[in-house]
Amino acid sequence: xxxxxxxxxxxxxxxxxxxxxxxxxxxxxxxxxxxxxxxxxxxxxxxxxxxxxxxxxxxxx
Numbered sequence: 063x064x065x066x067x068x069x070x071x072x073x074x075x076x077x078x079x080x081x082x083x084x085x086x087x088x089x090x091x092x093x094x095x096x097x098x099x100x101x102x103x104x105x106x107x108x109x110x111x112x113x114x115x116x117x118x119x120x121x122x123x
Contacts, residue, residue, distance in 0.1 A: 068114070070095065071105050075115060 064072075074094050078086045088106060092099040109115045 064114075067105070068109060068112075071102075071109060072114060 071091065074091055075086055078090055078094060088099050088102040091097075091106075092102045095102070106115070106117050110117045
């Protein structure tokens with residue numbers, strides 16, 4: 063089961079991915095959601111642990 067917060071992050075990541083020139087970075091997600099970048103990194107870890115997203119700190123896309 064996914065939380066509302068997880069769903070909001072996934073929707074945001076999807077929307078950012080639709081913009082071809084836009085990199086999907088924690089900062090971009092934070093700006094889009096109005097959240098703190100540190101909170102975004104924590105949620106990215108959770109989503110990665112649940113295998114809902116793939117995240118590579120070095121690649122950032």
